[in-house]
Amino acid sequence: MNDIRKLALDKILVAPSILAADFARLGEEINRVADAGCDLLHLDVMDGHFVPNLTIGPPLISSIRKISSLVFDTHLMISDPLKYAEIFIKAGADHITFHLESDNDPGAVIDAVRAAGATVGISLKPKTPAEKLFPWLDKIDLVLIMTVEPGFGGQSFMADMMPKVKAVHEQICRIGRPVHLEVDGGIDGRNVAEAAAAGANMMVAGTSVFRNPAGAASAIAELHAAAKYLPCN
Numbered sequence: 001m002n003d004i005r006k007l008a009l010d011k012i013l014v015a016p017s018i019l020a021a022d023f024a025r026l027g028e029e030i031n032r033v034a035d036a037g038c039d040l041l042h043l044d045v046m047d048g049h050f051v052p053n054l055t056i057g058p059p060l061i062s063s064i065r066k067i068s069s070l071v072f073d074t075h076l077m078i079s080d081p082l083k084y085a086e087i088f089i090k091a092g093a094d095h096i097t098f099h100l101e102s103d104n105d106p107g108a109v110i111d112a113v114r115a116a117g118a119t120v121g122i123s124l125k126p127k128t129p130a131e132k133l134f135p136w137l138d139k140i141d142l143v144l145i146m147t148v149e150p151g152f153g154g155q156s157f158m159a160d161m162m163p164k165v166k167a168v169h170e171q172i173c174r175i176g177r178p179v180h181l182e183v184d185g186g187i188d189g190r191n192v193a194e195a196a197a198a199g200a201n202m203m204v205a206g207t208s209v210f211r212n213p214a215g216a217a218s219a220i221a222e223l224h225a226a227a228k229y230l231p232c233n
């Protein structure tokens with residue numbers, strides 16, 4: 001199985017979000033970003049309840065699992081991750097990130113994801129403070145800080161989330177565990193350096209990769225080149 005823990009923690013990783021892809025040609029689109037040098041693939045799942053939008057579900061993931069060996073970084077923007085995590089893992093999700101603001105007990109979701117054989121992350125919406133996450137940090141493989149309100153692609157990057165990214169980075173360094181720090185929403189070649197300087201090592205990018213007029217390879221190369229990994233000190 002693909003394992004997010006095998007991806008470097010001391011390098012900038014780019015995770016294109018398929019939300020910005022042309023769904024009529026989804027297989028080709030995924031191969032296009034894989035060939036263009038992305039590090040993993042970000043899958044945005046929305047339930048029309050936790051967020052005011054509906055996107056993809058397990059059947060789509062099992063279809064694309066057949067054509068891609070990329071790590072599937074699955075972002076569940078749903079109210080009841082406890083009920084659905086295992087279904088997504090069975091469909092081919094390698095990694096599950098759920099929201100701390102969901103209806104479930106985080107410990108129960110973490111246990112369910114691990115029991116189903118995947119790695120696990122927790123995401124925070126913009127208004128949720130970093131400290132709420134700290135009790136769970138020694139049990140997870142990834143933290144996802146939203147840099148837009150979840151629900152839609154193509155929104156503007158919230159630079160005011162950088163202190164929160166920094167606070168999480170410092171806490172990860174303090175506990176000394178291997179935890180990826182991912183940012184999601186409005187990331188492009190202009191702001192990626194700022195996110196990396198705050199301590200993020202994993203960059204979700206939908207619009208700026210799939211819809212870049214210069215092409216995906218140049219978009220991904222630009223993200224890799226602009227951002228510098230921040231070590232613990």
Ligand code: DX5
Binds near residue numbers: 075150152184207
């Ligand atoms: C927003 C999603 C993001 C988003 C990223 O709710 O979680 O992954 O689609 O897309 P861009 O890069 O277009 O903001």
Ligand code: ZN
Binds near residue numbers: 042043044
């Ligand atoms: Zn996402």
